[in-house]
Amino acid sequence: MDNKVRGILIGRMQPLHKGHIQVIKKILDEVDEIVIGIGSAQLSHELKNPFTAGERVVMVTQALVEENIDPSRYYIIPMEDINYNAIWAAHVKLMNPPFSIVYSGNPLVKQLFEEEGYEVKNPPLFDRVNLSGSEVRRRILNNENWQELVADSTIGVMEEIRGVERLKNLSVKEISDL
Ligand code: NAD
Numbered sequence: 001m002d003n004k005v006r007g008i009l010i011g012r013m014q015p016l017h018k019g020h021i022q023v024i025k026k027i028l029d030e031v032d033e034i035v036i037g038i039g040s041a042q043l044s045h046e047l048k049n050p051f052t053a054g055e056r057v058v059m060v061t062q063a064l065v066e067e068n069i070d071p072s073r074y075y076i077i078p079m080e081d082i083n084y085n086a087i088w089a090a091h092v093k094l095m096n097p098p099f100s101i102v103y104s105g106n107p108l109v110k111q112l113f114e115e116e117g118y119e120v121k122n123p124p125l126f127d128r129v130n131l132s133g134s135e136v137r138r139r140i141l142n143n144e145n146w147q148e149l150v151a152d153s154t155i156g157v158m159e160e161i162r163g164v165e166r167l168k169n170l171s172v173k174e175i176s177d178l
Contacts, residue, residue, distance in 0.1 A: 004032040005101070006032065006033045006100060007034050007103050010092070012040050013133070028074075034073065035075045035099050036075065046170065053078035054078075057076050077097075079092060089118070103123045140167050141167060
């Protein structure tokens with residue numbers, strides 16, 4: 001194995017937005033390679049988790065191409081949730097390229113990796129009021145400008161998978177389930 005310093009960032013990316021892209025670039029300033037974990041990979045077609053792991057992989061891949069980031073510097077790995085928080089960090093270790101630094105702003109993620117002995121860093125948040133997956137989904141449902149929050153390539157993926165239509169259908173369905 002080589003001596004590359006690798007960091008990992010795990011996010012649901014529902015959908016990928018400009019905050020994720022900025023934090024990925026920031027991490028790449030600090031490490032040789034980044035492992036980008038697509039969290040809750042098993043979930044899709046829900047209001048909070050509308051997109052499949054595969055669709056999210058395409059969003060990340062195309063956005064990083066758009067940013068001209070060298071593809072040899074990242075790995076994009078779908079990560080399913082498991083029911084056991086206490087062994088989740090070990091599970092992530094098992095399923096990913098070796099990494100030594102964990103980047104996360106999520107308190108549970110930070111705690112689980114710290115307890116496992118990893119170095120954990122809290123990356124800066126960029127415009128968290130607007131740059132969040134829930135804000136992108138809210139704007140889509142309210143016919144507001146969600147496009148400004150995501151990469152141009154993500155707008156293209158959303159058209160390809162008819163993402164806006166899917167989210168709106170899910171909102172009708174989940175309200176009717178109440
Ligand atoms: P997320 O997409 O909300 O955020 C991921 C990361 O992106 C954040 O930690 C933050 O560092 C960065 N980020 C987000 N918005 C940003 C912004 N505006 N500016 C800069 N950086 C920004 O994802 P999340 O909810 O933290 O993902 C954690 C994943 O880990 C989930 O899928 C969760 O289910 C999974 N998990 C699973 C288990 C288990 O299976 N037992 C346990 C813990 C966590």
